[in-house]
Amino acid sequence: MSKLVVALLDGTLVDPGQPLIHADDFGVLRGDGIFETTLVVDGYARDLTEHLARLEVSATMLDLAVPGAADWHRGIDTVLANWTGGRDMVLRLVATRGRENAGQPTCFAIGGPVNPQIYADRSIGVRVLTLPRGFAGAAAATMPWLLAGAKTLSYAINMAAGRYAHAHDADDVIFVGSDGLVLEGPTATVVIARGHTLITPPTDGILAGVTVRRLYRDAAIQGWLTETAPLKPTDLHEADGLWLVSGVRLLAPVVSIDGVPRSIGQATEELAGILAIPQGLAQKD
Amino acid sequence: MSKLVVALLDGTLVDPGQPLIHADDFGVLRGDGIFETTLVVDGYARDLTEHLARLEVSATMLDLAVPGAADWHRGIDTVLANWTGGRDMVLRLVATRGRENAGQPTCFAIGGPVNPQIYADRSIGVRVLTLPRGFAGAAAATMPWLLAGAKTLSYAINMAAGRYAHAHDADDVIFVGSDGLVLEGPTATVVIARGHTLITPPTDGILAGVTVRRLYRDAAIQGWLTETAPLKPTDLHEADGLWLVSGVRLLAPVVSIDGVPRSIGQATEELAGILAIPQGLAQKD
Numbered sequence: 001m002s003k004l005v006v007a008l009l010d011g012t013l014v015d016p017g018q019p020l021i022h023a024d025d026f027g028v029l030r031g032d033g034i035f036e037t038t039l040v041v042d043g044y045a046r047d048l049t050e051h052l053a054r055l056e057v058s059a060t061m062l063d064l065a066v067p068g069a070a071d072w073h074r075g076i077d078t079v080l081a082n083w084t085g086g087r088d089m090v091l092r093l094v095a096t097r098g099r100e101n102a103g104q105p106t107c108f109a110i111g112g113p114v115n116p117q118i119y120a121d122r123s124i125g126v127r128v129l130t131l132p133r134g135f136a137g138a139a140a141a142t143m144p145w146l147l148a149g150a151k152t153l154s155y156a157i158n159m160a161a162g163r164y165a166h167a168h169d170a171d172d173v174i175f176v177g178s179d180g181l182v183l184e185g186p187t188a189t190v191v192i193a194r195g196h197t198l199i200t201p202p203t204d205g206i207l208a209g210v211t212v213r214r215l216y217r218d219a220a221i222q223g224w225l226t227e228t229a230p231l232k233p234t235d236l237h238e239a240d241g242l243w244l245v246s247g248v249r250l251l252a253p254v255v256s257i258d259g260v261p262r263s264i265g266q267a268t269e270e271l272a273g274i275l276a277i278p279q280g281l282a283q284k285d
Numbered sequence: 286m287s288k289l290v291v292a293l294l295d296g297t298l299v300d301p302g303q304p305l306i307h308a309d310d311f312g313v314l315r316g317d318g319i320f321e322t323t324l325v326v327d328g329y330a331r332d333l334t335e336h337l338a339r340l341e342v343s344a345t346m347l348d349l350a351v352p353g354a355a356d357w358h359r360g361i362d363t364v365l366a367n368w369t370g371g372r373d374m375v376l377r378l379v380a381t382r383g384r385e386n387a388g389q390p391t392c393f394a395i396g397g398p399v400n401p402q403i404y405a406d407r408s409i410g411v412r413v414l415t416l417p418r419g420f421a422g423a424a425a426a427t428m429p430w431l432l433a434g435a436k437t438l439s440y441a442i443n444m445a446a447g448r449y450a451h452a453h454d455a456d457d458v459i460f461v462g463s464d465g466l467v468l469e470g471p472t473a474t475v476v477i478a479r480g481h482t483l484i485t486p487p488t489d490g491i492l493a494g495v496t497v498r499r500l501y502r503d504a505a506i507q508g509w510l511t512e513t514a515p516l517k518p519t520d521l522h523e524a525d526g527l528w529l530v531s532g533v534r535l536l537a538p539v540v541s542i543d544g545v546p547r548s549i550g551q552a553t554e555e556l557a558g559i560l561a562i563p564q565g566l567a568q569k570d
Contacts, residue, residue, distance in 0.1 A: 020307060020308040024289055030444055110309060135420050156317050163348055
């Protein structure tokens, strides 16, 4: 009954019911590896070039030699060709440091169904908690060993923050740095609207969002101004719109912060429409 | 040629040459899981009760339901019974959150050879860098979503810190909190000697070391005073002895800090001898 489709980078299709990773793979033993996730709609993997470019950035930060885009495309093509699960698919690209002493990464592409909650989050919004992340983004960005800004397989904190939210009558989290500045969600970029300007925090110590970059590009075509600027939690409360932006959920409006309800934001429908354009840039000309 | 021995918790022996983990296991995709590592000498797994107890603590912090000690012992017994790799073995116990939607953890025990570097570290010591960890231990300890003190599979930062050290003419790292207090090594507890007193930092925001607890217990029998107290980097420089203490390497004397050489410490031989006692407590009576 599994709808998963798994492929190696030589294009081999792997039975998802069979194990793929060895017990001594550093991806398992140490969360030592990197990944990317994006949404596939009607066979089109959104922003794939950008995701592959960010995977390469993460690989450099982890000193991990990963295959090039052509290899990833072979695996991705196999996943896409064998997907029978419907219009939408979540595509994950994974590269671990590989087996102990093997000296080569373990790489695969995996397609699976979209969690139904994603659609609910887009439509009815999410209640967020602001939680301290422990560090300041600008400081973390100067410490390469902290891997801030790399998309690593070590996501236990991100997952724990999500569980903490669910245990406290919320759906998601916005991390705040020890300097009082807004960072990011566990799996999303924070974007606010102030009038007709979109603002997102600088990428110091956080992941550079692929989807927010696309949103900025395509919203600018529709007349939005776009800015990167430090944000404080009060800015979130006072914003005309507040969203969590990410590659699969796309745009999730925030409808409460730390238990304080807020408007879903007038611009939600327009921005969701902009992000829904399959290839981006569709309305440029 | 693999010397690995892998077993499931029902006692089943697994071929280490065959994959064990599915591509959608959260242990791989998110580093979402926990582990323990200890040294086995002549078939005896050191401090196993304490490691299983800490695994349970980590499981609680991650809200992960893991099997009890009896199950782990079944897997461990199979690993021990099938080990042919010599006197010393590294034993790892791993529990991941399991496959997406499976709702049960993936658990296994894995035995493998000790990295030869371990023996060199014990004998000739390690050169450490002090590196900022980004957060303050006491603050992190109040934020359960940061999982500080849990031994999770999300060890990418720990591994990156080690690589950073190696790239900068050092062997290991001592993390320092943003409050200026010494935390821990990426895979070890920090212990200093001041006269005939051993001092280790409080476990706020760091892992509670199993091996340092044994060291304290057995060193006390030999007349050492033992203390838990905040340490600053200057305390490391001024200490009469400085060691990284952990379950496999046991006691690694620090022979330089940030490029400044220091004595291996008169007490290294005595403390190493105390830690080498297989069962601990051997000289109590």
